[in-house]
Amino acid sequence: MRFLVPLLALAAPALADPPVIESVSARQSGDIWRFDVTLSHPDTGWGHYADGWRVLAMDGTELGMRVLAHPHVTEQPFTRSLGNVRVPAGATEVQIEARCLVDGWAGAPVTVSLR
Numbered sequence: 001m002r003f004l005v006p007l008l009a010l011a012a013p014a015l016a017d018p019p020v021i022e023s024v025s026a027r028q029s030g031d032i033w034r035f036d037v038t039l040s041h042p043d044t045g046w047g048h049y050a051d052g053w054r055v056l057a058m059d060g061t062e063l064g065m066r067v068l069a070h071p072h073v074t075e076q077p078f079t080r081s082l083g084n085v086r087v088p089a090g091a092t093e094v095q096i097e098a099r100c101l102v103d104g105w106a107g108a109p110v111t112v113s114l115r
Contacts (some may be wrong), residue, residue, distance in 0.1 A: 017042055018106030019050040019098035022077045026094070026112055033085045033114075037066070039098055040077035049073075051101040055085050055094050056109060063087060063094065087114065 019041040027034045033055075041050035049071035055063045064085040072078045087094060095109035 018103060019053070019100055020077075020107065021053070021096055021098055021110045024096050024110060024112045026114055028114070031086065031089075032083070033087050034081060034083040035064075035066075035085060035096070035112075036079055036081045037096055037098075038077050038079040041072075041098075041100060043071040043073045043076070045071050045073060048100070048102045050098060052099040053080075053082075054097055054099075055082065055087075056097060057088060057091060058093055058095065058111075 019039050022038040022040055024038075025036040027036075035055055037053050039050050039053065043049035050068055052065060052067045054065040057063055064082050066080055066082040068080060092114055094112050094114060096112055097105055097109040098107060099105050
């Protein structure tokens, strides 16, 4: 019985590092915004990769989402854009959150100033 705990520990799935938001650029054009987000993640292929990021209002409301349709094994870090995002009038900040195909929404959201 004394080997039960170590064996169970070995059976637990190993979680990879979450996607890291390296940088964010936000540009306004009229009443819409464009976000350019640079991510890094140890993508291993189609079974495990960073598969999206989203823009959130400070209350957690999703304002837009960028789906990443394929792994970026050899392109790290990488930048993708999302346009036509409507940010509530008067908002001075939003949050960006990244997602991994295996681990879901992971890591802390990054707060971005819109000033």
